[in-house]
Amino acid sequence: MTGVLARLRELRAGDLPTHGGRTLAYVYDSGLSEVDEVAAAAHALASSANGLDPTAFPSLLRMENDLVACASKLLGGTAETVGAITSGGTESCLLAVLAARDARPEVGSPSIVLPETAHAAFHKAAHLFGLRKVVVPVDPETFRAVPSAMADAIDESTVLMVASAPSYAHGVVDPIPEIAAAAASAGVRMHVDACIGGWVLPYFAKLGAEVPLFDFRVPGVTSISVDLHKYAYCAKGVSVLLHANAELRRTHYFASAAWPGYTMLNPTLQSTRSGGPLAAAWAVVHHLGEDGYLRLAEVTREAVGRIRSGVAAIDGLRVLGDPSSTLIAFTAENDGFDLFTVADEMKVRGWYVQPQFAHGSSPLNLHLTVTAANHGSEAEFLADLSASVAAAREAGAVRIDSEVAAFVAALDAETLTADQFAGLLAAAGLLGDDGGLPERMAPINALLATAPEPLRERLLVEFLGSLYTP
Template sequence: MKLPETGWTRDQIFTALAELRAGDLPTEGGAAFAYVYDSGERAASELAAEAYRLFLATNGLDPTAFPSLLRLENEVVGFAVRHLGGGPEAAGSFTSGGTESLMLAVKTAREWAREHRPEITAPEMIVPATAHAALHKAAHYLGVKLVPTAIDPVSFRADVAAIAAAITPNTILLTASAASYAHGVVDPIAEIGQLALQHELLFHVDGCIGGFLLPYFRRLGAKVPAFDLAVPGVTSVSMDFHKYAYAPKGASVIVYRDKALRRHQMYACAGWTGYTVVNPTVQSTKSGGPLAAAWALLRAVGDQGYLDLARRTLEATRAIVGALREIDGLRVLGEPEMSLVAFTGEAPGFPLFALADAMKARGWLIQPQFSGFGSPANLHLTISAGHLAVKDRFLADLRAAVAEVRSAPPDPGLGLLLQAAASLDFSNMSEEAFMQALALAGVQGGRLPEKMATINGLLDALPPAAREAAIVAFVNDLYTHAEAASE
C-alpha cells in the first residue's frame, strides 16, 4: 500500500472498509457454522464493542500503570476459577485465545519439569489424535516432543490404554479435550487424571471450546462428564470467552490448581539496559480491549442469561443432530456432548466436499475436515445460540443440497488429479512444484476457486505432511505486498 498524499476523509475510509467487509463471511444471522459464535443478541455485541473501545488504548504490559486492567483480570479469572471447579488456591491468567492458553500450559509443564525433573533432557507430551492443533504448535515452538495417541474409532474419545502405554520416563504432560473440536466429545478426563496421579505428571484439559458451555449444558440436564479442576489429577484447564461467552476475539483464560504452578508460565528479563520485563503470558504489550469486553459481557448477560443462551444452543444442536440422522446418505460421527457436530457420507464415495460447496452456494458455511487418525473425512458444524432461529431453513437447504450432489455426475477433474498425485514424490517437492500442483486444482495467483470440492478432495488424499506443505505453499503465496493487489 502506498500512503495517499493527503489523508482520506472518514467517509472515504469507512466506505472502503465497508466494501472490503462486504466480501467477508457474515458474522451474524446464523449463516456460519465455523469460525464465529453468534449469540443472536445484537445489544450484547454492541455493549462489548463499546467496552472494547473504552479500553482500546490501555496497555496490559504494566499493571502498575493501568490498575484497572489488573482489577478486571482478577475478576474475570475469579469467575473462571469458580466456573471450572478450582479451589481457593487456584490461579490463572487472561490470554489472547486458546492457542496462547495452550502454549502456556506446555511452557508451564516444560519449566516445571526443569525444576522438579532435571534428569529429563528430551521432554515429551502425550496428545490424543483429536486434540487441537494448537498443542502441536506449542510442542513445535517450545521444543517438546509430541507423542500422538490413538482414539476410539467409534466414540472418537482418547484411548486411555494408548495414553498409558505411551508414558515414558521423559513424559512431562498429559493432555485431553473437553470437548474435542472435530467431534464434540469429552475425553475420559477422570481416567486420564488417575494416570497423571499415578505417574506424578501434569495434566492439562483443553476446555477452550467447551469449558464455558458444558457446565451450563449439565445444568440443563445434559449428560456431561466431569472434566475440570475438581477432577483428581487435573492441574490446569483452558477456556475461551470468545466462543460460547460470545466475547470479541481474543479472550481466553488458563486456570491452574495453584499459584506455584502458574509461576512456571511467567517470563522475566532484567538482562538488558531497559526496564525489567515481567510477562505473565506470551504477550508483552497488549490492548485491554478484549479483557474489558469479556468483563462487560459477563456482567451484562449474567448467569441466567448465559443459561438461556445455552438452552437455545442445546435445542438447536439436538434438532440439527436429530435431522442429520434422518437424512438419507448422511451419518453423524460419535455422540456429540457439545454443540459441535461432525457428519459424513453413509456410503464410500459420497460427494462430501461437493456438499460443502452446494451449501455455500445457498449461503451457508460448513467446514470440511479431512480423513485420518481413525476419523473419516467429514463436515463440521459449530452450533451457536443464534442458529436456533435459522435451523429449519438450514436443514431444508441441506436436504436439497444432498439430493443435488447425489444426483450429479462424479468430478472428472478430481479423478485425474488423484491419478497424477499418486505418481508424485511429495517428500521432496519444492514450494514451486507444490504451487504448480495446486494450480492443477484451480489454485492460481494466491486465490482459491469458487468451488473447493476438487482441491479438498486432493488435500484429503495427501499424507498429512504433504497436505501441510501444500497449504504452507499456498498461504505463503497468498500473503503478498503486491501493489497491484492494493491499488
C-alpha cells in the same frame, strides 16, 4: 473518515457473515445485538491501555482477576486457583505446555501424551518448545481417548497429559477422571482443553444434561483452558488459562533483566497487550451474567438437538460419535455423493460448513459449530442440507484429472520447490480467475485428500504464502 469506513464496509462485504448463524465455524454468535454494542463500547474505552504493566493500568489487572475468578467458579476452582488471560485457545494451550516443560528442567527430552483427537495447538506447542509428542489412538467408534492406552504411554520423559472437553473434531468429552488419575499416579501434570466446552458445558449440566466431569472437581487436573470468545460470546480474542495453584502457573511466566531497558515481565507469550479485548470480555460477561448464559445455553442445546436429529434423518448421512456439546461432525455412509460437493452446495445456499479430512479412524466429514444464533433456523438449515446432499448425489463423485493426480503423487514434501508449487496451482486451478480463491472448493479438497498429510501441510503452507502476497 467516512470514506475510509465505507471502503472497509466494501471489503467486509466479501467475508462470510459473522451474525445470523449462517457460518457454522470460526464465529460464535449470541444472536443478541446488545452484546456487540456492549463489547464495542468497552473495547473503545480500553483499547489504548497496555496490559504490559499492571501497575500502570490497574483497571486491566482488576478486570483480568475478575474474569479469572469467574472462570474458576464455573469450572470447580478453589481459593488456590489462579490464571491468566491470553489472546486465544492456542496461546492458552501453548502456555500450559510451556509451564509443564519448564517445571521439569531435569528431563532432558520432555514429552507430552495426547490423544490423536487433541487440538493441533498441542502439536504447535511441541514444535515451538521442543517437546516430543506421544500421540495415542482413540476409540474408533466413540472417538474418545482410551484411558488405559494413555496411561501406558507415560514414561519418565512425560511432563504433561492432555485431554479434551470436548474435542474439536467430534464434540465428544474424553474420560477425564480416568486419564487424570493415571497422570496423578505418575506425578505428571494434566491439562484439560475446554476451550470450546468450558463456558457452555457447565450450563448444559445446570439444564439437566448428563455432562461428564472434566474440571477442577476431578482429582489430578492441574490446568484448564477455556475461551471467552467462544461460548462466553465475547469479542475475539480472549481466553483463560487456569492453573490449580500459583506454583503450577509460575513456570509459564517470563522475566528478563539481561538488557539495559526495563525488566521485561510477561505472564503470557505477548508483551504489549491491548486492554480492548479484555475490557470487552469483562463487560460482556457481566452484562449477560448467570441468567443470560443459562438462557443462551438453553437455546443452543435445543438447536444442537434439532440439527443433530435432522442430520441423522437425512439419507446417506451419519453423525460421528456421540457429541455431548455444541459440535457435530457427520460423514457420508456411502459413495453415492461427495461431502466436499455438499459443502460447496451449502455455500451456494448461504451456509458455511467446515470440511474435515480423514485422519486415523475418523473419516472425511463435515463439521458444524452450533451457537445460540442457530436457534429458530434449524428447519431451514436442514432443508438446505438435504437439498445439498441431493445435488451432490446428482453431480456424482468429484473427478480428479489423472495428470494432476500423478503430478501430486510425484511431489515430495521435503523437497517441494516454488516452481513445482506454481505448476500445481496452474494445473489444478487452485486460484480463481482474479488470483483469489475459486468459487468451488470440492475439486481442490478432493485433490488435497489424495496427498499424504506431510505433503498436504506443505502444499497448504505454500498456498497460504501465495494468498499473503501484496
